Structure formats: C-alpha cells, structure tokens
Amino acid sequence: MIPFLSPRRKTPAPKTLPPLHIDVPHGENVFRVALKRSPTARRYTLRASSAKHEITLTMPLRGSLTQATDFAHRHGGWIAERLKKFDVRIICEPGAIIPLRGTPHRIEHRPNARGTVWTETSATGEALIIVAGRPEYTLRRIKDFLKKQASLDLDHAVKRYTSALGIPARRIALKDTTSRWGSCSSSGRLNFSWRLIFAPSEILDYLAAHEVAHLKELNHSNRFWRVVETLYPGYDKAETWLKRHGPSLHRYQ
Numbered sequence: 001m002i003p004f005l006s007p008r009r010k011t012p013a014p015k016t017l018p019p020l021h022i023d024v025p026h027g028e029n030v031f032r033v034a035l036k037r038s039p040t041a042r043r044y045t046l047r048a049s050s051a052k053h054e055i056t057l058t059m060p061l062r063g064s065l066t067q068a069t070d071f072a073h074r075h076g077g078w079i080a081e082r083l084k085k086f087d088v089r090i091i092c093e094p095g096a097i098i099p100l101r102g103t104p105h106r107i108e109h110r111p112n113a114r115g116t117v118w119t120e121t122s123a124t125g126e127a128l129i130i131v132a133g134r135p136e137y138t139l140r141r142i143k144d145f146l147k148k149q150a151s152l153d154l155d156h157a158v159k160r161y162t163s164a165l166g167i168p169a170r171r172i173a174l175k176d177t178t179s180r181w182g183s184c185s186s187s188g189r190l191n192f193s194w195r196l197i198f199a200p201s202e203i204l205d206y207l208a209a210h211e212v213a214h215l216k217e218l219n220h221s222n223r224f225w226r227v228v229e230t231l232y233p234g235y236d237k238a239e240t241w242l243k244r245h246g247p248s249l250h251r252y253q
C-alpha cells in the first residue's frame, strides 16, 4: 500500500524555491526523501524506486511544505522498511565481484600490464576481469568494456532473431534506462539497457527476441507473443527471471 494524503486546503504557490528533499528522522536514522512538486499531483504520495535507490514524495504544485514534511515524518517506518529492501550498491571497481553474463567475476587491477580490459580464469579457477593501466582510468575502462560486451552480445542475438524472421538485421543502441530493458521505436530502432550484460546470456537473448518480435508486431497482442514464442520458446521463464532479479541489475554502478 502506497501512503498518500489529500491536501487539506489550497495554499498559495511558494514564493521561494522549495527544497529538493526532506530529511525524515526515524529511530536513530535520518532518511533523505526526494521532493517532487507535480502539476498533476492531487495528493501527497510516497514512492520507492529500487532502480534509483530513492524514496520520492510527490506533492501538488501548490501543496504545503509543512503538510508534506508532517506526512513524510509520519511514514518513517514505511521509508525505513523500503530502504532496507534495496540492494546494496556495488561499484564496478577493482576488488568488486560483479556478474558478467550471470557469472560472478572479480575485478583485478594490473597497473603495469599491457592492454585495457579482458577476462581470464585464475589458477584456482576464479573468473576475473582484469583492468590494466593507471588507477584513475579503471572505472571508465570497466564501464566501456561492459558496454562493449553488451553491444557484441545484443548485436549477435538481434542478427540471429531477425534472420529467423527473414527480415533485415538492425543496428542497436545502448541506453541506461531504469524503467525498461529494451524498446523498439515505430521506425524499427532497437534500444537496450547495457546492464543486460550482468544477466545470464539467455535473459539477454530473450530481450533481443522480444524487441525483434516488435519489428513484426509493435504491440503486446496475442499475435506478438506468438512471434516471441517461435523465436524464444518458453519465454515466460525469462519474464519471471526479469521480474524477480531485474531490479538488482541496477545495483552495479
């Protein structure tokens, strides 16, 4: 149940710029809640976004800050509970363990090695992502590497599924959207989240099949799902995986 509160009365528009957040004390903690004034909001609403790791309070454009603050303070328990459920963020830096195609890899920095980023298996059988070069370049290099791998895999999968449907291959674009894993525009442009590289390969394949199926059916009709089923039999397993584990792919920063 999402907490909400209807405004008691109309208040004049604020003359000064409203704050962008409210700090909510709860027990020994203080939680930061992002504040959003919305012209379409009719009441005060709290929402939790696990993709953005953020609690947002949406309030009417002319709502009162005092009411918003009171409202947020009364729901400290709800906020604490939601924040606890968010996955811990993991920075893709040396020492971190991140899934590459669903398999955990430890990132290791080798400052003096030649090359940029590559994978290898250690003598003990541990999967590694090695990043070479100066420490200040490692984060950028790892991100470039992950995006490149996502792009290679998605290109490959899209080629396979378009040829299965007998239609020309498409160029793909990578995005970092929090709301969807892939999309297909009416002009036939396919967009994917580069974070799919963290998921098992069959999940990335499913997303490619799903978006390619939209090239035939730009909707979610029964006809569309029949196309998906021919390209990727048993797709509902992948859908279930995404619902359950998808949000956690956003924990890697």
Ligand SMILES: [Zn+2]
Pocket (backbone or CB within 6 Å): 210, 214, 219, 220
């Ligand atoms: Zn779709």
